[in-house]
Amino acid sequence: MLSHLILTVDYSDNWEQAIKQLPPLLERLRTRRLTLTYVVEPHTRKHIRDSDSAVESKLRDLARQYAEHWGVDTDYEVRHGFVASCVLELARHHKADGVICCSTHHSAGRELFRGNITMNLARMTRRPLLILPVEAQPSSPQSPVFLATDGSENARRCEELFQMLTSDGQEGRVVWVRPDDAPPEADEVDRLVHDIANSKASVHARILTGHPSRELLALIRDSQPALTLIGKRGSTPEDQFPLGHTAETVVRESRHPVLLVP
Known part of the structure; x- marks a missing residue:
């Protein structure tokens, strides 16, 4: 890996x-x-x-x-x-x-x-x-692994690593935060999230609604995962930001380990 x-x-x-x-x-x-x-x-x-x-x-x-x-x-x-x-x-x-x-x-x-x-x-x-x-403590073997995804092509490598991390029965959660103003295409992301979760008995889907970084950080804080995987850039245009807004906020503010995947 x-x-x-x-x-x-x-x-x-x-x-x-x-x-x-x-x-x-x-x-x-x-x-x-x-x-x-x-x-x-x-x-x-x-x-x-x-x-x-x-x-x-x-x-x-x-x-x-x-x-x-x-x-x-x-x-x-x-x-x-x-x-x-x-x-x-x-x-x-x-x-x-x-x-x-x-x-x-x-x-x-x-x-x-x-x-x-x-x-x-x-x-x-x-x-x-x-x-x-600095604030986090060592994780236990029972702590889940999170995959934060928006279904974009930029998240594919992240999803591949998550699949490998959960290949031995490790508990995992696929997390997708639908924006309040989500377009109709968001239904496709819902299906993708459920498809990933249904591929393994130990993996579950978690679909939230609201501000992506705020909801994701709250879930990380409350669930205390061993690791959260997030793509370096979601749907943010590459010529605007070197790092997607949600990824940057999670990297900056998460108090639990994050694996940022380009």
Whole structure:
């Protein structure tokens, strides 16, 4: 499935809290290899802890620890530049299946200066992006997997991954939020959602009505899924936004893990 993932590292307390969610998700995604990376940014004040040798030593220790405790092959690389572009270039170089980042919610002032790394990755990525919010706790094996879909062609890859994630009897829910002003074609999406749900006994359909991102976030908050899959862009025209409005809102505000699928 997502056999090789790039894991971004930043060593903050929030990052260490968020990363605790990762082991059960790696098992669900059938991940067998992690490449850890720390990006030294050009505008940060340099301390001894920012030297390549110090950063590499920390990454080596983490890689050894994760290989031992999580049962995955690990390696690591130090990069220099802007985080999002460096991480995505590393993923391209290794032909990785996706990227993992922790949404650590930097302060407004720092975000204004640095930009939000999670959102930059979400807007730029052409590979699946697993986002781990700081607030979430590790999921249990019984926690369901959500597929948020609008039935568009852009959601097809997302639906394929969901089918694989629920292939072993894992509980899943296919979620579609019909806008209040939904066109007649929305009935076709209803049928698609039920078709996906009916393909497996462990998968169920959930059709809601209202504002898509608001309803979806409320359902995630109340149901606490292990993972929510959402396409990077739904019916939003590509020349207007690099990331669909619903996907951007869910990535930014969800307090449970999200897998953004281009």
